[in-house]
Amino acid sequence: MAQEMTANTGQLVRDRVPIPTKMAYGLGTALDMWGLWLYPSVAFGVFSIFLGVPYWQVGLALTLIRFYDAFSDPFVGWLSDNVRTKYGRRRPFILIAGILCGLGLPILFLVSPTWSDKTFLGVSAVFWYMIFSSMVYIPIFSLFTVPFNSLANELTPDYEERTSIMTYRSAMQKVFEVANFYALRFTNLAWFFVPGTGKQNILRGMQVYTCILGVVMAIFAIIIFFRVKERYYEKIVVKSQVHISLKSALYETLTCRPFLFMLLVGASFNLGTSMLGTLGYIATVYYVCGGSEALGNNWNFWMGLAFMFGGLIGAPVLNRVAHFAGKRNALIVTAFIGIGAYAGSWYLYTPHIQWLQTIASGLMGLTASGLWMLYGSICADVIDYDELNTGKRREGSFTSCGTYILKLGNALGGFLAGGIISMVGGDAALKSGTPGTILWVRIMLAVIPLVGMTLVIIFILQVPLTKKICEEIRIKLEARRGQV
Numbered sequence: 001m002a003q004e005m006t007a008n009t010g011q012l013v014r015d016r017v018p019i020p021t022k023m024a025y026g027l028g029t030a031l032d033m034w035g036l037w038l039y040p041s042v043a044f045g046v047f048s049i050f051l052g053v054p055y056w057q058v059g060l061a062l063t064l065i066r067f068y069d070a071f072s073d074p075f076v077g078w079l080s081d082n083v084r085t086k087y088g089r090r091r092p093f094i095l096i097a098g099i100l101c102g103l104g105l106p107i108l109f110l111v112s113p114t115w116s117d118k119t120f121l122g123v124s125a126v127f128w129y130m131i132f133s134s135m136v137y138i139p140i141f142s143l144f145t146v147p148f149n150s151l152a153n154e155l156t157p158d159y160e161e162r163t164s165i166m167t168y169r170s171a172m173q174k175v176f177e178v179a180n181f182y183a184l185r186f187t188n189l190a191w192f193f194v195p196g197t198g199k200q201n202i203l204r205g206m207q208v209y210t211c212i213l214g215v216v217m218a219i220f221a222i223i224i225f226f227r228v229k230e231r232y233y234e235k236i237v238v239k240s241q242v243h244i245s246l247k248s249a250l251y252e253t254l255t256c257r258p259f260l261f262m263l264l265v266g267a268s269f270n271l272g273t274s275m276l277g278t279l280g281y282i283a284t285v286y287y288v289c290g291g292s293e294a295l296g297n298n299w300n301f302w303m304g305l306a307f308m309f310g311g312l313i314g315a316p317v318l319n320r321v322a323h324f325a326g327k328r329n330a331l332i333v334t335a336f337i338g339i340g341a342y343a344g345s346w347y348l349y350t351p352h353i354q355w356l357q358t359i360a361s362g363l364m365g366l367t368a369s370g371l372w373m374l375y376g377s378i379c380a381d382v383i384d385y386d387e388l389n390t391g392k393r394r395e396g397s398f399t400s401c402g403t404y405i406l407k408l409g410n411a412l413g414g415f416l417a418g419g420i421i422s423m424v425g426g427d428a429a430l431k432s433g434t435p436g437t438i439l440w441v442r443i444m445l446a447v448i449p450l451v452g453m454t455l456v457i458i459f460i461l462q463v464p465l466t467k468k469i470c471e472e473i474r475i476k477l478e479a480r481r482g483q484v
Contacts, residue, residue: 015158022165024227025155026172027220028094028148033176034213035101035141039108041180042206043130045281046109049293050202051116053124061130068135069403072142077400080147081393088230089396090147090154097143098221102214104140108133109206142400144221149403150395153380154230157478159470160323163377167319170373174311174365181304183209184297200294252390253397258382261462263402265331266375268455270406273342273368279445280361283349287438288357299354303361310365318370322377326467328460331374335456338367342449346442371456378463381470388473 040062047053076093083089110133115125155165187205253259284303285296314334322330341363348360383398 015156015161017156017161017165019168021155021228022168023172024223025152025165026169028098028224029169029173030176030179030220031098031101031217032145032148033173033180034210034217035105036145037177038105038180038183038210038213039134042183045184045297046202046206047111047126047130051111051113051126053116053126057123057127058130061127061134064131065134065138068138069142072139073146073400073403074397075400076139076142076146077150077396077398080150080396080400087225090151090230091225091228093143093147094151095221095225097140097147098224099218100140101137101144102217102219102221104137105214105217106207106210108137109203109210111203113203145403146396146400148224149376150399151228151230152376153383153395153399155228156231157384157474157483159381159467159474162380163319163322163327163373166373166376167315169376170315170369171312173372174308174315174369177311178304178308179213181307182301185301188294188297253386253394253401256382256386256389256398258385258463258465259379259398259401261459262375262379262382264459265456265463266402266406268452268459269338269371271452273338273364273449273452279441280345280349282441283345283438283445284357287442288349288351288354290351299357302355303358306358306362307365307368310362310367311369314366314369315373317366318373322374327374327378327381328463328466331371331378331460332457334367334370334374335453335460337363338371338453338456339450341367342453343446346446349442349445378465381465381473382463384470384473384477385465388477 043058043062044055047058048055080089080093083092085092108130111126111129115129118125120128152165152169156162183206184202186209187200187202191205191208280303281296281300284299285291285293289295289299318330318334321333325333341360344363345357345360348356350356379398379402383393383395386398387393
């Protein structure tokens with residue numbers, strides 16, 4: 001993994017990261033997918049459709065949970081930047097918190113069905129359980145996810161190799177994301193059907209499912225700890241970096257101009273597409289499948305596979321686009337693909353040819369994989385830009401501020417989705433097949449992401465970090481503090 005400059009030309013030589021290291025790091029995306037995104041992707045199916053909690057209450061709970069992240073992610077980022085151990089700044093958090101995240105995942109679904117009829121302060125008891133169980137789980141999860149995402153920025157100083165690392169990460173993330181799509185189909189197994197009713201016990205199924213995923217999460221955390229190293233820690237952080245103040249971790253980070261525009265890129269995409277998990281599922285069940293939850297859950301799984309394959313294709317293809325055209329231009333191409341994919345959902349979600357919705361899902365997976373791959377790689381370049389101007393390596397601060405904004409966008413999307421469903425008639429209107437309700441769901445599913453994608457293009461054009469500029473920054477940094 002050593003890097004150098006050629007003796008005669010002074011040009012940078014590619015800094016190659018071994019493939020096993022990239023794959024070991026990519027295992028952490030399983031914890032990210034299952035510990036963070038599984039919950040909102042199944043919350044409406046478990047708590048609203050099965051337990052009968054109003055959609056707006058579930059949406060509100062998901063939003064409040066993300067606001068609570070404001071008190072965990074930024075603090076963990078600051079803490080992670082300042083910790084000094086013989087194992088580094090990030091890896092101890094990854095090991096301990098990763099194991100705890102796996103063991104604690106089933107707690108989020110330890111609800112009793114009898115609670116759905118009980119209320120406190122005018123809202124369901126299940127709503128309060130969602131809030132308080134998440135208040136316990138979220139700080140633990142932040143202790144894993146912030147150091148894990150920060151570690152990606154410390155694996156290489158190379159402009160193109162960063163994109164390669166993110167390509168592996170994005171591709172593996174798509175594989176693990178299938179588990180989120182399969183979750184509700186898992187509850188269709190015969191084990192979870194209520195005798196004499198013909199209905200599946202979605203809640204019990206999710207409790208068993210999260211126990212299985214939790215064990216895998218703990219194993220992956222252990223592998224990452226032993227197989228991935230922190231390259232900047234010994235040569236830069238321990239030798240020269242002083243304590244980073246909380247003010248520096250927040251104020252200086254959020255006033256870094258390229259980073260602000262990257263936050264706007266991520267927030268625009270996430271807010272524009274975060275409703276799809278809910279609206280897409282509703283459109284599949286109540287429009288494409290005519291109200292059959294079991295059939296809808298099966299199609300949701302196949303769409304998850306299509307989403308995965310799209311992501312597996314998108315990451316390497318857009319990596320090559322970035323190699324020839326630059327990361328910023330590649331991200332613009334990705335946004336245009338997304339515009340075509342989401343607009344096409346109007347025609348591809350149809351009860352007449354049900355499998356066409358898998359095409360939409362595949363294109364959406366390609367878009368998401370490519371965008372987050374490029375987003376992560378560009379943010380690593382932003383951290384170098386910041387180091388050149390401040391003299392500090394603050395991966396944790398940048399990561400925590402970034403993940404909070406993205407989580408907030410996802411939560412607001414979930415809340416708006418719940419609000420939209422309630423506004424157009426709620427669960428009763430959906431189950432009765434009211435045409436106006438279905439129409440509005442389809443309109444929002446197609447239109448809202450288009451706005452987000454347009455904003456992505458506008459904001460990425462404001463980020464000035466081209467390949468030439470990034471390589472000049474690397475040369476100046478290595479001349480000042482040495483190579484890593």
